[in-house]
Amino acid sequence: xxxxxxxxxxxxxxxxxxxxxxxxxxxxxxxxxxxxxxxxxxxxxxxxxxxxxxxxxxxxxxxxxxxxxxxxxxxxxxxxxxxxxxxxxxxxxxx
Amino acid sequence: xxxxxxxxxxxxxxxxxxxxxxxxxxxxxxxxxxxxxxxxxxxxxxxxxxxxxxxxxxxxxxxxxxxxxxxxxxxxxxxxxxxxxxxxxxxxxxxxxxxxxxxxxxxxxxxxxxxxxxxxxxxxxxxxxxxxxxxxxxxxxxxxxxxxxxxxxxxxxxxxxxxxxxxxxxxxxxxxxxxxxxxxxxxxxxxxxxxxxxxxxxxxxxxxxxxxxxxxxxxxxxxxxxxxxxxxxxxxxxxxxxxxxxxxxxxxxxxxxxxxxxxxxxxxxxxxxxxxxxxxxxxxxxxxxxxxxxxxx
Numbered sequence: 001x002x003x004x005x006x007x008x009x010x011x012x013x014x015x016x017x018x019x020x021x022x023x024x025x026x027x028x029x030x031x032x033x034x035x036x037x038x039x040x041x042x043x044x045x046x047x048x049x050x051x052x053x054x055x056x057x058x059x060x061x062x063x064x065x066x067x068x069x070x071x072x073x074x075x076x077x078x079x080x081x082x083x084x085x086x087x088x089x090x091x092x093x094x095x
Numbered sequence: 096x097x098x099x100x101x102x103x104x105x106x107x108x109x110x111x112x113x114x115x116x117x118x119x120x121x122x123x124x125x126x127x128x129x130x131x132x133x134x135x136x137x138x139x140x141x142x143x144x145x146x147x148x149x150x151x152x153x154x155x156x157x158x159x160x161x162x163x164x165x166x167x168x169x170x171x172x173x174x175x176x177x178x179x180x181x182x183x184x185x186x187x188x189x190x191x192x193x194x195x196x197x198x199x200x201x202x203x204x205x206x207x208x209x210x211x212x213x214x215x216x217x218x219x220x221x222x223x224x225x226x227x228x229x230x231x232x233x234x235x236x237x238x239x240x241x242x243x244x245x246x247x248x249x250x251x252x253x254x255x256x257x258x259x260x261x262x263x264x265x266x267x268x269x270x271x272x273x274x275x276x277x278x279x280x281x282x283x284x285x286x287x288x289x290x291x292x293x294x295x296x297x298x299x300x301x302x303x304x305x306x307x308x309x310x311x312x313x314x315x316x317x318x319x320x321x322x323x324x325x326x327x328x329x330x331x332x333x334x335x336x337x338x339x340x341x342x343x344x345x346x347x348x349x350x351x352x353x354x355x356x357x358x359x360x361x362x363x364x365x366x367x368x369x370x371x372x373x374x375x376x377x378x379x380x381x382x383x384x385x386x387x388x389x390x391x392x
Contacts, residue, residue, distance in 0.1 A: 001327075015235055016170055045221070046221070046224070046282070049221050050130050053128075053130055054128065054130050054131070057124060057128060058121070058128055059121070059125055063317040068131065072131070072133070075133075078133070080262070083261065087261055087297070087298055087299075088298060090291065091296050091298060091303060
């Protein structure tokens with residue numbers, strides 16, 4: 001786990017502190033903000049950066065990111081189901 | 096190096112207003128953003144093209160230069176020099192366009208015309224994650240083995256544990272795209288695709304096999320030898336075995352991923368083959384058998 005001050009974190013990513021607080025508040029990142037520090041687990045960095053990219057590149061606000069998260073999760077679930085069904089279907093295919 | 100029509104990439108006319116350009120860019124960026132298209136290899140490429148296209152018409156100076164020289168862009172530097180000399184205006188060359196991005200994010204055409212990079216400010220970010228697929232024959236996926244892959248010119252040796260599932264993804268940290276603004280490199284995700292085997296079909300950790308047996312073995316019982324991943328196995332066939340009967344061979348299926356010594360099961364389905372080209376004598380015997388069966392019922 002990496003512990004950064006909110007100022008360091010925001011400077012590094014070029015975002016406002018409110019954005020990080022909102023990410024945590026909406027449950028998009030499980031990073032406890034304790035006083036002036038934010039604690040992010042190693043495995044969460046790719047996720048944090050994904051939200052920042054989407055926010056920066058597409059101007060998606062926090063509510064939009066939450067909706068994106070749900071749609072992406074559903075997409076992944078459907079892709080897995082599709083994969084399993086394809087695998088089962090192959091049983092009935094004649095060579 | 097070909098001329099790139101940035102207006103065409105964005106789907107706008109050459110006379111498009113700033114608002115129209117912004118709208119077109121946002122729409123395309125939403126559609127092709129790599130984070131919204133996690134398994135689409137083309138999305139990253141397309142997103143870069145859109146970003147590059149947006150750099151030009153969204154910047155008044157770049158747009159002027161691009162519109163002015165158009166397809167003669169290769170001579171733009173000479174034209175500009177001549178123009179500056181005529182106007183006796185010193186400096187102000189286009190070197191000032193070297194921006195925050197690395198030149199590798201832009202096409203050769205763009206860097207020739209505008210310098211190494213764009214002008215858009217962007218915070219330091221980890222590079223884009225790459226996605227790749229690796230096809231494995233079923234029997235190879237059943238064994239722990241090493242493979243050397245060439246990724247962006249680098250040789251990477253990976254060990255693939257036995258039992259890797261079809262569609263399973265692994266992450267190779269730092270083998271993705273280069274980071275922007277000093278950010279770390281992205282990761283490479285490899286998705287395994289296990290190929291079909293002529294003999295076995297795999298569902299999860301179980302294997303399925305169709306075994307042909309002759310009519311007489313099915314009727315009278317006997318033995319048959321089935322192939323498994325661990326070698327041939329002799330099976331007893333019970334008398335009066337029906338076509339389509341399924342037999343389970345415990346522990347003869349696919350190895351479980353990262354669970355040494357544990358394996359799934361093998362399901363053998365019997366397919367009964369009827370004898371062909373019967374001789375008159377054989378036909379007569381079968382007819383006798385049929386008659387006996389009729390009398391019984």
